[in-house]
Amino acid sequence: xxxxxxxxxxxxxxxxxxxxxxxxxxxxxxxxxxxxxxxxxxxxxxxxxxxxxxxxxxxxxxxxxxxxxxxxxxxxxxxxxxxxxxxxxxxxxxxxxxxxxxxxxxxxxxxxxxxxxxxxxxxxxxxxxxxxxxxxxxxxxxxxxxxxxxxxxxxxxxxxxxxxxxxxxxxxxxxxxxxxxxxxxxxxxxxxxxxxxxxxxxxxxxxxxxxxxxxxxxxxxxxxxxxxxxxxxxxxxxxxxxxxxxxxxxxxxxxxxxxxxxxxxx
Ligand code: APR
Numbered sequence: 001x002x003x004x005x006x007x008x009x010x011x012x013x014x015x016x017x018x019x020x021x022x023x024x025x026x027x028x029x030x031x032x033x034x035x036x037x038x039x040x041x042x043x044x045x046x047x048x049x050x051x052x053x054x055x056x057x058x059x060x061x062x063x064x065x066x067x068x069x070x071x072x073x074x075x076x077x078x079x080x081x082x083x084x085x086x087x088x089x090x091x092x093x094x095x096x097x098x099x100x101x102x103x104x105x106x107x108x109x110x111x112x113x114x115x116x117x118x119x120x121x122x123x124x125x126x127x128x129x130x131x132x133x134x135x136x137x138x139x140x141x142x143x144x145x146x147x148x149x150x151x152x153x154x155x156x157x158x159x160x161x162x163x164x165x166x167x168x169x170x171x172x173x174x175x176x177x178x179x180x181x182x183x184x185x186x187x188x189x190x191x192x193x194x195x196x197x198x199x200x201x202x203x204x205x206x207x208x209x210x211x212x213x214x215x216x217x218x219x220x221x222x223x224x225x226x227x228x229x230x231x232x233x234x235x236x237x238x239x240x241x242x243x244x245x246x247x248x249x250x251x252x253x254x255x256x257x258x259x260x261x262x263x264x265x266x
Contacts, residue, residue: 026245027254031261033202033228039117041200042108043218047207047233049128051102051252054095058209073182078150082175083165089178090162093144096126097160104206104251105132107259112136114263119196123208123215125180138193140215146179155179190214197222205231207251210239219243 034040046056057064071077072088109132112118120137122129125144129137146157147167151174167176181187197203203222210216219239223229230245231237232254240246247254 026247027258027261030230030245030247030258033230034111034115034258034262037115037202037228039119039200039202040111040115041118041197041203041222041227042111042120042122042206043197043203043208043215043222044108044120044122044124044129044206045208045210045215046124047209048104048108048122048251049099049102049124049126050207051104051250052099052128054099054126054128056207056209058211069183073180074184075150075182076184078177078182082150082177085178086163086165089144089180093160093162096128096144099128101128101132102252104255105129105134107256108206109133109135111259114259117200119200121193121197121215121218123212138189138196140181140187140189140193142178142180144178144180147176148179149174150177151175187214193218194221197227198225200225200227203227203229204255205229205233205239205243206255207233208237210237 046054050056055061055063067088072085078085105128108120108129112120112134118136120129120134122137122139123141125139125141127143127145143157145160146155147163148155149169149172152169152172154169154171156176156179163176168174169176197218198221200222203219205219208215210219216239219229220242223243229243230247231240231243232247232251234248234250236246247258
């Protein structure tokens, strides 16, 4: 399905000359940076879960190619037709419950255990990184398996299975909604994410099209603070040219390879 992994260097940054391909495999170079890093951060998107069988949003078969986000992933959509919105999120819950973390999730959990400090900021709501054993994870867009009252905001974590419609809040009787961040809503954990990224010396930007704010600008927060930033994706993104290194290929292959190269000499 995917082309064989191929590694390229990012364009248009000062380290480009220094990281000439003739000087070796960029995976090896990145493994070297990783070995010396004190705090490693990860910023991930839907591409991280693609090899588990979870559809991305903007690819050829992307979720938003088949559905209009404005009709399903906004507070206005919920106000207009809460049952339809729940149908969509219950379908997504069911889909995620039927898949497993992939080698990229496992590699990140492994990496977390091996470096002195680690944080994973994810736009994904599927919980797969945690199911793979990841711990210090900031779920920027919430979690598919939590719910929140549309009126009073009371949160209910970790509810598996479909949520019957309508479900009322036990505290105020309001309608319960998915515990995720929709388009046009504030991102409650944004400040935490910025804070956690500020002192990272290495950032992996993994499987995100980098077009949705504020998540996309977080990579630049890290870069401006002096981190070495490497992107893992199957294609170039609007960020690619501004980062230090680009590793092109499916993350289920590339991430385990970098971690193995850094810590097991593999
Ligand atoms: N390995 C690496 N990258 C991959 C892989 C893979 N196996 N498969 C897909 N990708 C890349 C695509 O090339 C694309 O750049 O993953 C990215 C997925 O992009 P999007 O579908 O736009 O997902 P994401 O960046 O997470 O979207 C951000 O948009 O709709 C909202 O809230 C939703 O959190 C989501 C946000």
